[in-house]
Amino acid sequence: MVRTGLVAGNWKMNGSLEQNQALLTAVVAGIRSLDRVNCAVCVPFPYLAQAQVLLNQTHLAWGAQNLSQYTHGAYTGEVSASMLVDFGVQFVIVGHSERRALFGESDQLVAEKFKTAQTAKLIPILCVGETLTQREANETESVIAGQLEAVIELNGVQALANAVIAYEPVWAIGTGKTATPQQAQDVHVFIRDKIATRDNQIAANVRIIYGGSVKADNARELFAMPDIDGGLIGGASLVADDFVSICKAAQ
Numbered sequence: 001m002v003r004t005g006l007v008a009g010n011w012k013m014n015g016s017l018e019q020n021q022a023l024l025t026a027v028v029a030g031i032r033s034l035d036r037v038n039c040a041v042c043v044p045f046p047y048l049a050q051a052q053v054l055l056n057q058t059h060l061a062w063g064a065q066n067l068s069q070y071t072h073g074a075y076t077g078e079v080s081a082s083m084l085v086d087f088g089v090q091f092v093i094v095g096h097s098e099r100r101a102l103f104g105e106s107d108q109l110v111a112e113k114f115k116t117a118q119t120a121k122l123i124p125i126l127c128v129g130e131t132l133t134q135r136e137a138n139e140t141e142s143v144i145a146g147q148l149e150a151v152i153e154l155n156g157v158q159a160l161a162n163a164v165i166a167y168e169p170v171w172a173i174g175t176g177k178t179a180t181p182q183q184a185q186d187v188h189v190f191i192r193d194k195i196a197t198r199d200n201q202i203a204a205n206v207r208i209i210y211g212g213s214v215k216a217d218n219a220r221e222l223f224a225m226p227d228i229d230g231g232l233i234g235g236a237s238l239v240a241d242d243f244v245s246i247c248k249a250a251q
C-alpha cells in the first residue's frame with residue numbers, strides 16, 4: 001500500500017457506556033503494535049466524551065458519523081463541527097448511504113457538510129456508492145461521478161487533499177454481500193482517475209477506502225488491491241477481535 005492505510009469503524013446507532021468501555025479497551029490493546037495503518041472509530045454523538053477519555057494518547061482515533069451543515073444557531077437537534085472539535089474529534093463521516101437514503105441527504109447537502117467539516121479542520125470521510133438497481137442499470141460510474149462532482153464543485157479539488165473517500169456500494173452494506181476485490185478495485189480506480197482529470201497529485205495521494213460487509217476473513221484480499229487503502233467497517237467494528245483483525249489486515 002503506497003498510502004498509509006485507514007481502517008475506520010462506523011458503530012452506527014449501537015453501543016452503551018458499558019459495552020463501549022469493553023470494546024475500546026480491547027481494541028486499543030489489540031492494535032498497539034500497528035504502526036503502518038491508522039485506525040479510528042466513529043461513535044454516536046453521546047459517546048464522544050467517553051471516546052475522548054479512553055482513547056486520548058492511544059493509537060485509536062475517534063470520529064463522528066454526521067454533523068450539521070450549519071455552524072451554530074436555531075437548529076434544534078443538530079450538532080456542529082465546532083462541538084465535535086471540542087471533543088477531540090479527528091474524522092467525521094459525511095454522506096453515508098443510510099443518511100442519504102433514510103434522512104434525505106442530497107449530493108448538495110453532503111457537499112455543504114463536507115465544507116463545514118473541513119472549515120473546522122475535521123477530516124471528512126466522504127461516502128459514495130451505488131444501489132443495486134443503479135449497478136444493474138450500469139449507472140455505477142455516473143452515480144459516483146455525480147456524488148464526487150458535487151463535493152468538488154463546492155469545495156475545489158484541493159479539498160480532497162485533507163479528506164478520505166469511502167466507496168460503499170449500498171447493496172453490500174450490512175447485507176453480508178461484499179463486492180469482490182476486483183469489483184471494488186475497479187470503482188476505486190474510476191474514482192482516482194476522475195480526480196486525476198483535475199489534479200494528478202491529489203488523486204495519487206487521496207485515501208480511498210472500501211466499505212460493505214468487510215469482515216476479518218475477507219479484509220486481507222480487499223486491502224491487497226492497489227487502490228484500496230483500507231476500510232470503513234460497520235457490523236464488524238462492534239466486535240473487538242474482528243475489528244483488530246481487520247486493522248491488522250491493512251498493516
Ligand code: PEP
Nearest residue numbers: 173174211212213234235
Ligand atoms: C457501513 O455502515 O459503513 C458499513 C460498511 O457497514 P457493514 O460493514 O456492516 O456492511
